[in-house]
Amino acid sequence: xxxxxxxxxxxxxxxxxxxxxxxxxxxxxxxxxxxxxxxxxxxxxxxxxxxxxxxxxxxxxxxxxxxxxxxxxxxxxxxxxxxxxxxxxxxxxxxxxxxxxxxxxxxxxxxxxxxxxxxxxxxxxxxxxxxxxxxxxxxxxxxxxxxxxxxxxxxxxxxxxxxxxxxxxxxxxxxxxxxxxxxxxxxxxxxxxxxxxxxxxxxxxxxxxxxxxxxxxxxxxxxxxxxxxxxxxxxxxxxxxxxxxxxxxxxxxxxxxxxxxxxxxxxxxxxxxxxxxxxxxxxxxxxxxxxxx
Amino acid sequence: xxxxxxxxxxxxxxxxxxxxxxxxxxxxxxxxxxxxxxxxxxxxxxxxxxxxxxxxxxxxxxxxxxxxxxxxxxxxxxxxxxxxxxxxxxxxxxxxxxxxxxxxxxxxxxxxxxxxxxxxxxxxxxxxxxxxxxxxxxxxxxxxxxxxxxxxxxxxxxxxxxxxxxxxxxxxxxxxxxxxxxxxxxxxxxxxxxxxxxxxxxxxxxxxxxxxxxxxxxxxxxxxxxxxxxxx
Numbered sequence: 161x162x163x164x165x166x167x168x169x170x171x172x173x174x175x176x177x178x179x180x181x182x183x184x185x186x187x188x189x190x191x192x193x194x195x196x197x198x199x200x201x202x203x204x205x206x207x208x209x210x211x212x213x214x215x216x217x218x219x220x221x222x223x224x225x226x227x228x229x230x231x232x233x234x235x236x237x238x239x240x241x242x243x244x245x246x247x248x249x250x251x252x253x254x255x256x257x258x259x260x261x262x263x264x265x266x267x268x269x270x271x272x273x274x275x276x277x278x279x280x281x282x283x284x285x286x287x288x289x290x291x292x293x294x295x296x297x298x299x300x301x302x303x304x305x306x307x308x309x310x311x312x313x314x315x316x317x318x319x320x321x322x323x324x325x326x327x328x329x330x331x332x333x334x335x336x337x338x339x340x341x342x343x344x345x346x347x348x349x350x351x352x353x354x355x356x357x358x359x360x361x362x363x364x365x366x367x368x369x370x371x372x373x374x375x376x377x378x379x380x381x382x383x384x385x386x387x388x389x390x391x392x393x394x395x396x397x398x399x400x401x402x403x404x405x406x407x408x409x410x411x412x413x414x415x416x417x418x419x420x421x422x423x424x425x426x427x428x429x430x431x432x433x434x435x436x437x438x439x440x441x442x443x444x445x446x447x448x449x450x451x452x453x
Numbered sequence: 454x455x456x457x458x459x460x461x462x463x464x465x466x467x468x469x470x471x472x473x474x475x476x477x478x479x480x481x482x483x484x485x486x487x488x489x490x491x492x493x494x495x496x497x498x499x500x501x502x503x504x505x506x507x508x509x510x511x512x513x514x515x516x517x518x519x520x521x522x523x524x525x526x527x528x529x530x531x532x533x534x535x536x537x538x539x540x541x542x543x544x545x546x547x548x549x550x551x552x553x554x555x556x557x558x559x560x561x562x563x564x565x566x567x568x569x570x571x572x573x574x575x576x577x578x579x580x581x582x583x584x585x586x587x588x589x590x591x592x593x594x595x596x597x598x599x600x601x602x603x604x605x606x607x608x609x610x611x612x613x614x615x616x617x618x619x620x621x622x623x624x625x626x627x628x629x630x631x632x633x634x635x636x637x638x639x640x641x642x643x644x645x646x647x648x649x650x651x652x653x654x655x656x657x658x659x660x661x662x663x664x665x666x667x668x669x670x671x672x673x674x675x676x677x678x679x680x681x682x683x684x685x
Contacts (some may be wrong), residue, residue, distance in 0.1 A: 169482065176478060180471045181463075196464065211631055270632070322537035329530075332537060335607025343539045345546075349603040352635070377632040382611045416550060416600060423551025438505065446678065 199275075200282025206384075207269050208279075210375030214286045220366040221261055226287045228280065236283075240276045244268045244343045262360045267376045309394040316399025317342070319392055328386040333396070336378075339403045345412040351378065358400045377383070457627055464642060465627040469620055472649035478627060480660075488571035493658035501570035507566055511559030515592065516662075521606070522547060526617055529610045536606050546604055553596040560589050584654045587647055594640040613641060635650040 170408055211220035243266040246254045258265045318324035321342050322332030334347030340355045361367040371393040374383035525532040536542040564585050567573045599605050612629045619626035
């Protein structure tokens with residue numbers, strides 16, 4: 161550590177650090193969007209329609225018509241902002257809701273306070289001040305994928321395990337998810353195992369709506385710019401319906417660990433064989449000989 | 454980036470730029486002021502038996518694993534096509550896991566060697582220890598992710614790669630990575646910490662990768678040994 165560690169050098173480096181931090185302090189101060197019902201509608205279309213309708217019956221989650229009358233505003237704000245925290249705190253309403261909807265908790269959508277306010281403003285306009293109409297029978301959902309699209313389980317399986325690529329470039333499902341009935345080492349483990357997903361997401365309607373908007377934050381980051389086509393959604397739903405009856409979720413951690421250790425040993429043996437003459441070849445005998453002499 | 458917290462921006466935008474800025478700026482400065490320090494001082498003459506089982510598995514493991522990371526980041530479409538087949542995915546992931554284990558084993562041995570061998574210990578600086586510890590942390594995190602958050606070679610293309618490209622094109626998009634599990638985020642951040650350590654430590658020897666060995670002509674080594682008999 162010689163002259164490039166001089167005082168001048170340190171000042172320049174500190175200056176560089178300071179400059180970068182100041183530059184990004186500005187970026188952090190991005191102006192929040194206006195809190196309007198229109199803004200809220202946009203957010204609803206992007207993030208909520210995967211699980212909720214307004215006045216069209218329940219999907220994966222409840223119908224939200226009249227929700228602003230049904231629940232206190234403070235509760236709604238808290239719930240939409242951080243459902244995970246509310247569940248962790250054992251909020252009674254939240255706990256009951258999750259039990260009612262197949263133990264499927266609402267994900268934290270990472271919305272800002274302003275976005276939550278816009279969303280509630282929108283939900284208020286949609287409730288129209290009127291009480292929800294219990295007489296209206298819940299209609300089966302056909303909104304995201306028209307009934308004309310018929311899913312093919314085999315095609316869905318190919319999409320799941322990568323045999324067939326998604327038209328818009330999305331990753332094969334098995335990159336992150338496992339499911340009964342695919343390859344020996346199963347699928348990914350970043351996301352949940354989807355073996356029971358068909359029932360959990362309320363069948364064709366719920367699952368199609370979910371795939372259509374890929375609403376969770378992790379899914380959304382990947383799929384928002386390369387959505388699945390309606391046909392692909394239908395194929396996947398058909399496959400997951402079939403997969404739901406195979407019982408075994410695959411957990412391959414043990415197998416993988418053993419195979420990895422075996423692979424490492426093979427590589428080390430190769431190294432030993434390839435370089436077995438490394439210490440006996442030239443230098444060492446010469447050094448020894450010359451020591452004796 | 455509408456939902457990014459200031460902390461996220463600091464960690465996933467400012468810090469990477471800072472790390473790369475330091476790596477380039479200090480690296481260039483060091484090259485022009487202290488060129489002969491661009492190496493990893495060899496301790497081979499001090500001890501060379503444990504060195505083999507440390508250095509060889511470590512370097513082959515880490516160079517191949519790092520190459521896979523770089524190739525996937527540079528050619529995400531082709532990489533995606535490569536691993537779209539289930540068998541190819543399994544083979545690639547298992548190879549990666551074995552190489553990662555090899556790297557962990559090698560690096561652990563190198564650290565143990567530098568602690569237990571008095572001669573190697575005495576030539577090890579504070580920054581060498583920092584670097585060794587940080588590299589070990591990074592490969593253990595990587596192995597952990599590969600094992601418990603499968604299949605990284607797949608989702609890497611749709612999370613870290615778009616994030617890295619967004620940084621490279623000066624249009625930072627961090628929503629791809631802020632939603633991932635913490636272990637994964639630590640792996641990303643630590644990668645940039647290593648980038649920042651690069652110009653200040655012996656890690657600079659990374660840029661002296663002996664790529665010319667593949668095409669350079671043979672070198673003839675001639676030993677001038679004294680004849681054993683007939684000394685004059």
